[in-house]
Amino acid sequence: MNFSALLLVALSSIATTTAFLPLPQAHPNVLRISTSSSPSDVLVALEMASRQATKWEKKQKWLEGRGLSAEATDSDGESSNAVNIIIAGAPASGKGTQCEIIKEEYGIVHLSTGDMLRAAVAAGTDVGVKAKEYMDGGKLVPDEVIIGIIRDRLEEEDCKTQGWLLDGFPRTAAQAAALAEAGCKADCFLFLDVPDEILVERVVGRRTDPETGKIYHMTFSPPDAEDEALIARLEHRSDDTEEKVVVRLEQFHTNVAAVKGSYEDIMVSIDGNRSPTDVSKDISESISAALAKRA
Ligand code: AMP
Secondary structure (H helix, E strand, O other): OOHHHHHHHHHHHHHHHHOOOOOOOOOOOEEEEEOOOOOOOOEEEEEOOOHHHHHHHHHHHHHHHOOOOOOOEOOOOOEOOOOOEEEEEOOOOOHHHHHHHHHHHHOOEEEEHHHHHHHHHHHOOHHHHHHHHHHHOOOOOOHHHHHHHHHHHHOOHHHHHHOEEEEOOOOOHHHHHHHHHOOOOOOEEEEEEOOHHHHHHHHHHEEEOOOOOOEEEOOOEOOOOOOHHHHHHOEOOOOOOHHHHHHHHHHHHHHHHHHHHHOHHHEEEEEOOOOHHHHHHHHHHHHHHHHHHHO
């Protein structure tokens, strides 16, 4: 895109988002874009017309409505009121589905270590190469591989200002200790409790739409039978097999007590063997209760 086209997009974005609702300087989506195609290499400050911006504003109103300060950032851009959540549970306990709802509701940054590692494997990075053999076998990747990635990611500005939702991390006592050492404190630790026999059934029928990230189950939550394009693009994870899930569950049971033990004071155990709507209702109440405590 040349400089004039970029500037046009920038100006129309500003016009659509800020005409009636000026965003504060600390807004997480004030971006600076370097326009190398411009002769003077101008920096254009953009107030982004994005769904994230809307979510951020929604969260400010939500916090205000609960008597919490709506000013989320200080002069360094450090967040004081960002909502930080950890969601845990066995494979296919419903974390992914609930994360979609939570991130929509609170506008926080969703970090799924499984997704991050799959992306690293697909891109063939050093981390991906190291992680692949463990993931293929259904085993946890070594702590030293995953801890650095998450710590670096949590240092980024969006996590500090918008808050974070950790999905699939920490999965071991060492990971929980590393998170605490890095000063990353969660407001609540949600644990989705589902019996093993249900998990196996869920894993085997699970399919993901790579375009939207939406998760389906071929029996319990099937895609629209007439949507042939969707059905054709659905992906079945290579570790979502009966054989691999046995190993994944073993790894989960070996570590879960230690992880839960690290968050006893903020842990809420939720019956995950119900409809996503019912589970989501409990999650919402638990997050509200956790935030009310800190008010
Ligand atoms: P998930 O998508 O959360 O089921 O994760 C898929 C796979 O990624 C797991 O079976 C592990 O091999 C690896 N993985 C994801 N998160 C972690 C973690 N926190 N620690 C170690 N391995 C992980």
